[in-house]
Amino acid sequence: MSRPTLVSLARELGVSRQTVSNVINAPHLVRPSTRQRVQEAIERSGYRPSAVAQALRRQKSSTIAMRMYPTSDGINGAVMDRFLHRVVEQAESMGHRVVLFTAADDRAEIGALRDLIDRDSIDACLLTSTTAGDPRPAELGAAGIAFGAFGRPWGEENTASHLWADVDGxxxxxxxxxxxxxxxxxxxxxxxxxxxxxxxxxxxxxxxxxxxxxxxxxxxxxxxxxxxxxxxxxxxxxxxxxxxxxxxxxxxxxxxxxxxxxxxxxxxxxxxxxxxxxxxxxxxxxxxxxxxxxxPVEAAATLLVHRLVARATGDDGATPIPSSRAVGSDGHLLTPLxxxxxxxxAPAPAPLSGRRPGAEAGSDRPLEPAGG
Amino acid sequence: MSRPTLVSLARELGVSRQTVSNVINAPHLVRPSTRQRVQEAIERSGYRPSAVAQALRRQKSSTIAMRMYPTSDGINGAVMDRFLHRVVEQAESMGHRVVLFTAADDRAEIGALRDLIDRDSIDACLLTSTTAGDPRPAELGAAGIAFGAFGRPWGEENTASHLWADVDGxxxxxxxxxxxxxxxxxxxxxxxxxxxxxxxxxxxxxxxxxxxxxxxxxxxxxxxxxxxxxxxxxxxxxxxxxxxxxxxxxxxxxxxxxxxxxxxxxxxxxxxxxxxxxxxxxxxxxxxxxxxxxxPVEAAATLLVHRLVARATGDDGATPIPSSRAVGSDGHLLTPLxxxxxxxxAPAPAPLSGRRPGAEAGSDRPLEPAGG
DNA sequence: ACGTTCAATTGGAACGATCAAAACGCTAGT
DNA sequence: ACTAGCGTTTTGATCGTTCCAATTGAACGT
CATH class of the missing domain: 3.40.50.2300 (Response regulator)
Incomplete structure (x- = not known):
């Protein structure tokens, strides 16, 4: 009654575990008749490969980490909320998980990320709230940690080589x-x-x-x-x-x-x-x-996560990017709406000479055009 | 150059991997002199046990899952933000991670959780936004998934047996x-x-x-x-x-x-x-x-996470709960502030007969008492 | 008939930790 | 001296997967 595994399934079917594995990861290697038999057993038993075992073997866990800031102000908070939500959605759609962590400052953030890399084998992380002279991109780059930044490398838009996306305020x-x-x-x-x-x-x-x-x-x-x-x-x-x-x-x-x-x-x-x-x-x-x-924070999230994951998995599919302008080697400026x-x-603007041009408009409902 | 492991450390020190492991997990079993030698090597090399390998072996990953709702309204969003932030903090302080996921509805949420349990060996999950007749507690209970709910079991406060905390509105x-x-x-x-x-x-x-x-x-x-x-x-x-x-x-x-x-x-x-x-x-x-x-969402988060993790790890330390009222078998009503x-x-209230009792108070700065 | 080729399948090893039990060296009891 | 016991350390097996090399068997050309 316990969770099925590759071995338990294989034994039950009289094949080797590797064959079952192949049905999942490299179906073309398996004879169609066998493939179907295994496929059915997988579905019937509800087998799902253990992400943990995969992570151990592959040395990466299909996980993206992101720092969570205290909700200092609710306004920035709302934007980050939208961003985070889309990050999770996009990551999920690409078979990845998102883990959160907190950090007192940028140094702590880097430390926390090192830890997550070493211990949890996370694939990449997202930076937000970048500032001028932000130490994180350089450090993460040096540490060989894959990352994308929501926020431009202020002052180094054209020279920075890391992946980033920002809104063109x-x-x-x-x-x-x-x-x-x-x-x-x-x-x-x-x-x-x-x-x-x-x-x-x-x-x-x-x-x-x-x-x-x-x-x-x-x-x-x-x-x-x-x-x-x-x-x-x-x-x-x-x-x-x-x-x-x-x-x-x-x-x-x-x-x-x-x-x-x-x-x-x-x-x-x-x-x-x-x-x-x-x-x-x-x-x-x-x-x-x-x-x-x-x-367009959702667009930024989609872009960053897609690129990060695609890069990590080698999936070189086209990134579904909305209108954006390329900057530097891997930067993207998204146009706000x-x-x-x-x-x-409000009705059409008054002539240029008008003193208070919008005076005809009163409420948030369309009015009949103000006759002259 | 690569990450140290139990084996690499053990080899380097001329001891067995289990000894190194014991220094970390059961120091009392190791002779002080050895312990110290190993301890130093651990610190020097910056060794950190692989959470992934631990998760595989122990069949649990020290991870808590939580559903992320779309930020429909920014107000509830702000509250959930505070909650989530504290959840992450509290989990971290107990050596746990928090993974997020999205779900279109409650059914999908349960499915997603099953998946996380099977594939990622998560230890527990948090429910939020419970409603009257919420199907989730029963289903999760039946599925043997550990969980805590932020939000009371409406209408079943006294009979529900799961862990929950809510604010006494x-x-x-x-x-x-x-x-x-x-x-x-x-x-x-x-x-x-x-x-x-x-x-x-x-x-x-x-x-x-x-x-x-x-x-x-x-x-x-x-x-x-x-x-x-x-x-x-x-x-x-x-x-x-x-x-x-x-x-x-x-x-x-x-x-x-x-x-x-x-x-x-x-x-x-x-x-x-x-x-x-x-x-x-x-x-x-x-x-x-x-x-x-x-x-007091922070208090709720602390309480729930602490209890969940303590339960999962067998750590039966006292939960640092702020003022709360017990309800049912494992419910907690927290008093808002x-x-x-x-x-x-504003100065002291006017006498009961006063027509507009607060009339003396004008700004948000203390005023001199309004003489009668 | 026999080596070659290729598709299909298999078993061993590894990822890095923990659990369980065995082995070791020493002292103490009889 | 022999063994029981204890503290300390080691070895073997295991978690569930993937990588890699090896094996099988059938089809093929010569």
Missing amino acids: RAGTRAATEHLIDRGYRRVGFIGWPDGPGVGQDRLQGWADVIRERLGVDDPDEWLVRSDDGIVQGSAAATDLLRRGCDALVCTSDSFATGAFDVFRGRPDLDGVLPIIGFDDTPVARAIGLSSITQ LQLRTLEA | RAGTRAATEHLIDRGYRRVGFIGWPDGPGVGQDRLQGWADVIRERLGVDDPDEWLVRSDDGIVQGSAAATDLLRRGCDALVCTSDSFATGAFDVFRGRPDLDGVLPIIGFDDTPVARAIGLSSITQ LQLRTLEA
């Missing part, structure tokens, strides 16, 4: 800003994180580019407020930017956008128009009907 | 409601989910209990609004309840509370007082300074 804010300008807004402000390299800078740049190119603004600082992340901070920043004459906002985060959203809603003089676009398409944004820039909610429902 | 809303009443509020409303057994009913009950006992309200429906979850819905419900004369609110979810928070904030006539208490202490709640009821934010800063 700059393209995201660029699209958002252009969208607003296309609708007639002429004073698009930006709420960003404190100065520093990385994600924040990347996202700000997209906005700054467009502001400069399309609106001819020389000094973007005029419509820029930087602050630590947070809803309350977003409200304050929005108030400030309104005072400076901004008529629309792009935000580095949904937290900011949520705070800004509040401010706009509280001001009847704006006719309920909410030209705000956040970042990350958080559940909160979805809930309150805020437009936001969605990171503009998730329009309140905004999309 | 009723106690949470009770505490919240009492807190508000203690501060002088006399018309405490409730925003709940649509009628139905389970979490929603449990949380509502705590409020209803107190309303009846302390305020002598016969028909709680008077101050109760039910709705699908959501921020917008929360606003609508709050508006409704304000109209009905409520002066404080307890909510089934932080989404509701967030929506209600908006309404209160928008009404200057309330003097900026925000007697609202949400549920789950979501990042959003933290961000906007909303009081909320915190589920009232996370006071805006409210806690």
Whole structure:
């Protein structure tokens, strides 16, 4: 009544264990009649090869490891959640498992990974939240540990040789800003994180580019407020930017956008128009009907896991990649999507001269075109 | 250059592999001098026993499996995130790994678990999001799969024999409601989910209990609004309840509370007082300074994992459980915590006759006592 | 008829650990 | 001196699979 094994099956069928093994791993080596007989026995008995024994013999366990960060902020958390979920799905679809581990810092992470490699024979691991000067890629590379990174090698996009995928935040804010300008807004402000390299800078740049190119603004600082992340901070920043004459906002985060959203809603003089676009398409944004820039994290997960596993197994099938731009030797920049909610429902933009271009749009339901 | 093994180490030291093994697993069997010599070699070489080989030999892999749900809503997601994180931590601290898997439904989950047991020799698994009439406990029990559930066996709390832990939502809303009443509020409303057994009913009950006992309200429906979850819905419900004369609110979810928070904030006539208490202490709640009821999910994770692993390894050490109430044969109801934010800063409640008892409190900073 | 070739199948060894039992050297009891 | 007992160490078998080399048997050409 215990679990069938290769040997028990083989004995029962009067063949050798290797024949049973071959039916599974190299069917072409087995005579069709035998193959079928074995095949049936396998199905009837519900035999499944022991992944553990396979791992011992093959010296790899079809497992991918990933570090789990404490859910410091729920917003980043939601994104990582989506990522992780897709990683597990993709890995499963390729016959791999995902194990989690925690680590206090990057050094500890590398140590933990060494351990997982040595003890559990994991095949590869995924890095997330890469930073400028991140020590992990180099160390893992030196240690011969296969890995993929969700997050670009900041500052070394073109020279780094490891597998990575990241979201093109700059393209995201660029699209958002252009969208607003296309609708007639002429004073698009930006709420960003404190100065520093990385994600924040990347996202700000997209906005700054467009502001400069399309609106001819020389000094973007005029419509820029930087602050630590947070809803309350977003409200304050929005108030400030309104005072400076901004008529629309792009935000580095949904937290900011949520705070800004509040401010706009509280001001009847704006006719309920909410030209705000956040970042990350958080559940909160979805809930309150805020437009936001969605990171294609699922695409990133699919890409990374597929490549990692394919590389590990030698399966050289084509990676099912969505639209992405190649960078460096094995980098991929994925284009985010503009998730329009309140905004999309608004009618066509007013003429360029319009003072408050979106004034005709009130709710999140399509209205009859505002007759002139 | 390659990884040291028991044999390679033994050969190098001129002892048998079993001696090395004993130094690790049963040091008392080894002569001190030998033990030390081996010990040093182990440390010097950085030897770590292969978990894979151990798993094969011992027929268990020191691994716990857990299903990952799609992040349908980010709120529940945040809670599950916290839970998962602690599960991983606790498992690690006991030398166990956590593997994730996905499943379309409960049947698929059981199948996936069977597979993990057979192929990966996992020791146990964790169930979450249990429902009334959940088929999983019975099936897993019948299949002889060790498991613990985060979530009570609804309707069978006293008869179910499996290990479970859940949060006493009723106690949470009770505490919240009492807190508000203690501060002088006399018309405490409730925003709940649509009628139905389970979490929603449990949380509502705590409020209803107190309303009846302390305020002598016969028909709680008077101050109760039910709705699908959501921020917008929360606003609508709050508006409704304000109209009905409520002066404080307890909510089934932080989404509701967030929506209600908006309404209160928008009404200057309330003097900026925000007697609202949400549920789950979501990042959003933290961000906007909303009081909320915190589920001790970390405690639940610790308890479940500890018990599971201890049971599996025979380690009968005491489980480090925080305050919990025993239910049935192996159930645990954990008491949630009232996370006071805006409210806690308010001064002592006004006398019972006070119309708007919290009127003296404006911001989240302590104020000088409002002189009568 | 006989070596060659090839398809099909088989048995031995290995992966790296643990369990169980045997063997070893020593001391102590009779 | 012989053995029983004990502490220490070793050997053999096993977990379930895959790799590798060897074996079998039939078909083939010469």
